[in-house]
Amino acid sequence: MHTPSDMTPLFSLADGFWTRTWLRHPASTEVGRETDFMFIWLWWFCVIWFVGLMILMVIFVIKYRRKPGTIAPPSSSHNTPLEIVWTVIPSLFLVWIFFKGFYGYIDKIVAPGHAIDMNLTAFKWGWQINYPNGSETPTTGRVGFREIPVFYMPAKTPVRLKMQSKDVLHAFWVPDFRIKQDVVPNRLMTVWFEADGPNEKTTTRHEVVSKDSPEGKKRPDLVALSGAAYTEHLVFCAEYCGTEHSEMAAFIRVVEPSVYEAWHTAIGTPSDPIELGKRLFKTKCASCHTDDGSSSTGPTWKDLYGKTETLKDGSQVLVDDAYILESIFEPGAKIVKGYEKQNMTSFRGLLNPSQVQGILEYMKSISVHAPKSETPTQ
Amino acid sequence: MSGYGHHGGSYLESKGSFWTNVVDWATTVDHKKIGVMYLFAIMTMFFFGGMAAIAVRLELLEPVRPIQDAAGAIVGVKGQLFGSSDAVSLEAGNNMYNVLFTLHGAIMVFMVIVPSVPASIGNFVLPLMLGAKDVAFPKLNLLSWYIYVVGSIFAVCSIILGGVDTGWTFYTPYSSSSWLGQPKVVLMVLAAFILGFSSILTGLNFVVTVHKLRAPGMGWFDMPLFVWGIYSSAIIQVLATPVIGITLLLLAFERFTRIGIFDPALGGDPVLFQHFFWFYSHPVVYVMILPGMAIISELIGVHAHKKIFGYKAVAFASLGIAGVSFIVWGHHMFTSMSETASMIFSGLTFLVAIPTAVKVFNWIATLYKGSISINAPMLYALIFLFTFSIGGLTGLPLGTLSTDLHLHDTYFVVAHFHYVMMGGTIMAIIGGIHHWWPKMFGKTYNEKQAMIAAVIVFIGFNVTFFTQFFMGTRGMPRRYASYVDEMQIWHHISTGGSLILLVGFLWHLFVLVQSLVAGRKAEKNPWGGLTLEWLADSPPEEHNFPHEPLVTHGPYDYESAVPYHWDPKDYPVPAENLKAAGAH
Numbered sequence: 023m024h025t026p027s028d029m030t031p032l033f034s035l036a037d038g039f040w041t042r043t044w045l046r047h048p049a050s051t052e053v054g055r056e057t058d059f060m061f062i063w064l065w066w067f068c069v070i071w072f073v074g075l076m077i078l079m080v081i082f083v084i085k086y087r088r089k090p091g092t093i094a095p096p097s098s099s100h101n102t103p104l105e106i107v108w109t110v111i112p113s114l115f116l117v118w119i120f121f122k123g124f125y126g127y128i129d130k131i132v133a134p135g136h137a138i139d140m141n142l143t144a145f146k147w148g149w150q151i152n153y154p155n156g157s158e159t160p161t162t163g164r165v166g167f168r169e170i171p172v173f174y175m176p177a178k179t180p181v182r183l184k185m186q187s188k189d190v191l192h193a194f195w196v197p198d199f200r201i202k203q204d205v206v207p208n209r210l211m212t213v214w215f216e217a218d219g220p221n222e223k224t225t226t227r228h229e230v231v232s233k234d235s236p237e238g239k240k241r242p243d244l245v246a247l248s249g250a251a252y253t254e255h256l257v258f259c260a261e262y263c264g265t266e267h268s269e270m271a272a273f274i275r276v277v278e279p280s281v282y283e284a285w286h287t288a289i290g291t292p293s294d295p296i297e298l299g300k301r302l303f304k305t306k307c308a309s310c311h312t313d314d315g316s317s318s319t320g321p322t323w324k325d326l327y328g329k330t331e332t333l334k335d336g337s338q339v340l341v342d343d344a345y346i347l348e349s350i351f352e353p354g355a356k357i358v359k360g361y362e363k364q365n366m367t368s369f370r371g372l373l374n375p376s377q378v379q380g381i382l383e384y385m386k387s388i389s390v391h392a393p394k395s396e397t398p399t400q
Numbered sequence: 401m402s403g404y405g406h407h408g409g410s411y412l413e414s415k416g417s418f419w420t421n422v423v424d425w426a427t428t429v430d431h432k433k434i435g436v437m438y439l440f441a442i443m444t445m446f447f448f449g450g451m452a453a454i455a456v457r458l459e460l461l462e463p464v465r466p467i468q469d470a471a472g473a474i475v476g477v478k479g480q481l482f483g484s485s486d487a488v489s490l491e492a493g494n495n496m497y498n499v500l501f502t503l504h505g506a507i508m509v510f511m512v513i514v515p516s517v518p519a520s521i522g523n524f525v526l527p528l529m530l531g532a533k534d535v536a537f538p539k540l541n542l543l544s545w546y547i548y549v550v551g552s553i554f555a556v557c558s559i560i561l562g563g564v565d566t567g568w569t570f571y572t573p574y575s576s577s578s579w580l581g582q583p584k585v586v587l588m589v590l591a592a593f594i595l596g597f598s599s600i601l602t603g604l605n606f607v608v609t610v611h612k613l614r615a616p617g618m619g620w621f622d623m624p625l626f627v628w629g630i631y632s633s634a635i636i637q638v639l640a641t642p643v644i645g646i647t648l649l650l651l652a653f654e655r656f657t658r659i660g661i662f663d664p665a666l667g668g669d670p671v672l673f674q675h676f677f678w679f680y681s682h683p684v685v686y687v688m689i690l691p692g693m694a695i696i697s698e699l700i701g702v703h704a705h706k707k708i709f710g711y712k713a714v715a716f717a718s719l720g721i722a723g724v725s726f727i728v729w730g731h732h733m734f735t736s737m738s739e740t741a742s743m744i745f746s747g748l749t750f751l752v753a754i755p756t757a758v759k760v761f762n763w764i765a766t767l768y769k770g771s772i773s774i775n776a777p778m779l780y781a782l783i784f785l786f787t788f789s790i791g792g793l794t795g796l797p798l799g800t801l802s803t804d805l806h807l808h809d810t811y812f813v814v815a816h817f818h819y820v821m822m823g824g825t826i827m828a829i830i831g832g833i834h835h836w837w838p839k840m841f842g843k844t845y846n847e848k849q850a851m852i853a854a855v856i857v858f859i860g861f862n863v864t865f866f867t868q869f870f871m872g873t874r875g876m877p878r879r880y881a882s883y884v885d886e887m888q889i890w891h892h893i894s895t896g897g898s899l900i901l902l903v904g905f906l907w908h909l910f911v912l913v914q915s916l917v918a919g920r921k922a923e924k925n926p927w928g929g930l931t932l933e934w935l936a937d938s939p940p941e942e943h944n945f946p947h948e949p950l951v952t953h954g955p956y957d958y959e960s961a962v963p964y965h966w967d968p969k970d971y972p973v974p975a976e977n978l979k980a981a982g983a984h
């Protein structure tokens with residue numbers, strides 16, 4: 023792709039005094055810098071037209087001010103060629119601006135096929151991201167007085183957020199990436215970005231946390247980040263959403279892909295399997311199952327483990343590890359009475375053994391029928 | 401026509417005792433009195449809306465944040481309107497801010513800018529310009545004033561009940577789910593609904609008046625450009641306002657019945673609301689600006705004593721803008737629409753920029769070889785050209801898809817629409833008020849003081865709002881009670897500017913009140929205008945003209961016609977014109 027920032031300094035519209043004045047600094051994504059180029063180009067376009075018009079206006083006002091006892095010299099009050107010219111020339115510019123803006127927009131909207139998917143939930147008043155392995159970020163940062171989540175993201179890797187809102191309209195805006203997308207309840211909206219890596223100018227480093235320190239034992243994620251460089255970007259809610267609209271912020275911290283991988287693995291494996299199961303439930307299963315006894319597309323998990331279910335053919339089955347494993351990997355094998363019309367998709371290949379174990383432990387933890395002795399305690 | 405023929409007294413003449421006069425004004429069907437009543441009603445609302453704006457700006461001097469003691473316990477809240485206080489919680493602080501900006505927006509849009517020019521100056525001047533005795537439906541005209549008052553009372557009731565925090569855009573599902581069971585949101589929605597009727601009736605009245613009541617000899621292209629502008633915006637008022645009426649009713653209906661229309665929790669579609677809302681509210685921004693442009697055409701023509709360059713282009717640009725304005729609404733929703741829809745609406749948006757630009761070129765070309773006098777109205781016309789051009793040009797990065805994804809819902813948009821609405825319409829109406837003030841009240845005002853006030857307003861306006869462009873691009877979302885620390889300096893500058901603005905407006909008010917109390921009697925045609933209102937007395941008599949006027953020259957034929965009540969000392973005219981005009 024054509025990078026405006028590596029053009030000659032004379033035409034360097036996207037990285038100079040005006041970029042710094044208008045936009046703080048060049049965008050932290052490639053497509054964002056395309057926008058910067060467009061914005062600064064438009065800035066000069068507007069300046070030239072505006073200054074030109076104002077100079078004419080001032081000259082005319084001074085030169086043709088009313089002089090007592092004299093009258094305005096006759097002059098024509100229309101001039102067709104002139105009027106055609108000043109209609110057509112701006113129109114041509116506008117056509118160019120439109121296309122340039124449209125292409126920049128498409129680059130921002132269409133995510134590359136190999137982008138990593140993450141689920142983002144917007145709610146009054148905060149953001150939550152569920153990473154591919156189902157976990158959430160354990161880190162928070164501060165803006166003003168507020169604790170806001172810190173989302174770690176891999177550098178130089180396209181990331182696509184699948185966004186949902188729990189209540190009203192919100193909008194996901196990362197000023198440094200120049201992207202914004204409304205989050206509309208009951209719809210899946212997506213946004214994507216590929217952030218620059220942390221570099222000399224923009225970087226801060228994490229504190230060093232060793233694996234054996236008391237802190238490191240509790241927080242493997244901090245060990246993964248130990249000493250790693252990061253670049254920080256603010257996330258704002260841009261669509262008015264009520265009382266704490268202005269507090270609805272988050273941080274994105276961009277780290278090298280290898281650091282991100284280590285961090286992702288670290289947050290994905292909480293030492294407590296119940297915790298892991300609970301996270302997986304929320305991200306992968308909660309769209310059809312509940313964990314509080316209420317009804318939904320599929321049977322509730324509350325008090326399910328250890329119960330005897332009636333199947334659609336009238337036979338009965340005990341809900342134990344084997345039955346649950348079968349339900350996860352081959353959902354069609356046994357259908358519970360009352361759920362004949364629904365079919366669940368198989369999770370074969372989508373869950374690793376420790377994740378399956380986590381789900382089992384979580385189910386046990388919320389069932390009165392489960393044998394108590396087997397529930398591990400932390 | 402009956403009614404002409406006797407030389408009546410001024411329309412302002414007292415009819416007897418105080419109460420007789422009150423009843424006379426309250427039941428008048430005289431377009432001039434109704435125009436003046438509108439002017440006062442709108443200026444009153446402008447004052448309240450302005451106070452809300454100052455409150456918003458003062459609150460933004462500091463972000464709304466808790467003050468914590470050494471142990472981290474919250475001991476107070478800063479960023480409050482009246483400094484820090486421990487009596488008010490953080491939540492109340494945020495809510496107060498949200499109510500204030502909603503109030504400001506709703507008052508300024510629905511009660512000030514939309515009715516401003518047509519209902520006040522338009523009502524007063526349009527029939528005079530056409531040489532008519534009144535508008536086509538005088539009683540309807542009075543009714544629309546009462547509807548305006550009733551609508552405003554609904555809004556005031558909502559404010560007394562605590563005010564609403566939905567923003568002037570009433571986006572669902574926030575607006576359909578906040579404060580359920582309390583009447584204030586519905587009251588505010590109904591206020592906007594009722595005000596819409598006032599707008600429709602005024603628009604209807606003007607369309608018919610322009611078609612039917614032009615003086616003999618006045619063809620379509622002999623109409624002053626003011627009439628063209630008001631006419632174009634009246635068409636939009638009639639066609640677009642019913643849509644917002646229906647939308648707001650549906651919103652109220654959804655709140656009462658909980659049947660899903662716009663609220664996704666009930667199965668409705670919030671983006672549908674946005675389509676409905678902007679289908680009205682984009683055309684309505686041209687209801688706001690076309691009459692402002694209409695005033696500017698008059699001010700420049702009269703004070704430069706020059707035929708408006710490309711009269712027909714300006715007239716058709718008005719109609720063109722009115723037409724295109726109906727098909728660009730989607731540019732407010734680039735972040736919630738499909739790619740195809742965004743592409744189409746972006747393209748169409750640029751279409752509307754062209755007639756707008758053409759108008760500005762024409763105005764500036766009119767100055768060329770004119771005989772320009774600089775006074776308060778003309779100064780405002782020049783200020784308009786400055787601020788409105790900035791407003792129009794900043795529409796470009798908003799209409800451009802890639803940049804709008806960054807700028808949408810930030811202070812950049814706030815700055816853009818203040819440059820067009822305040823820098824456009826409000827500057828135009830202040831210019832218009834000074835231009836027609838001698839005609840309306842028969843009094844002169846202190847020109848020099850008015851010009852000083854204009855300069856103060858100009859400076860205050862730019863300090864307040866140019867700053868906000870930078871805020872927006874640098875990452876400040878709109879409708880935020882709180883912000884990150886690096887934004888504070890910008891907010892301080894902006895708030896400082898708003899206080900300068902306040903001084904400027906109060907200065908204007910002082911000059912105008914002084915004129916009413918102590919102004920000299922104004923001449924009939926202080927600026928040497930050629931349009932028919934300058935033929936009438938200052939202030940006009942009750943039936944406008946002693947006899948039906950006959951139009952013998954175009955509205956801007958300064959090179960061939962002689963101004964009414966012309967004083968050769970001030971405005972020399974070529975001798976052959978005098979001869980041709982048969983010496984007035």
Ligand code: HEM
Pocket residue numbers: 569685686688689731732749750752753756791792793794795796798799800804807808809813816817820821824
């Ligand atoms: C060259 C002409 C113009 C163009 C290209 C233009 C373009 C735009 C665009 C694209 C937006 C949406 C920005 C966003 O929310 O992301 C916008 C907002 C707005 N414009 Fe314009 N505009 C122009 C002139 C005007 C005029 C003449 C007025 C009114 C007098 C006006 C009033 C507004 C208002 C009120 C909003 C924001 C409403 C809100 O979100 O609260 N614009 N404009």
Ligand SMILES: [Cu+2]
Pocket residue numbers: 681682685728729731732
């Ligand atoms: Cu618009």
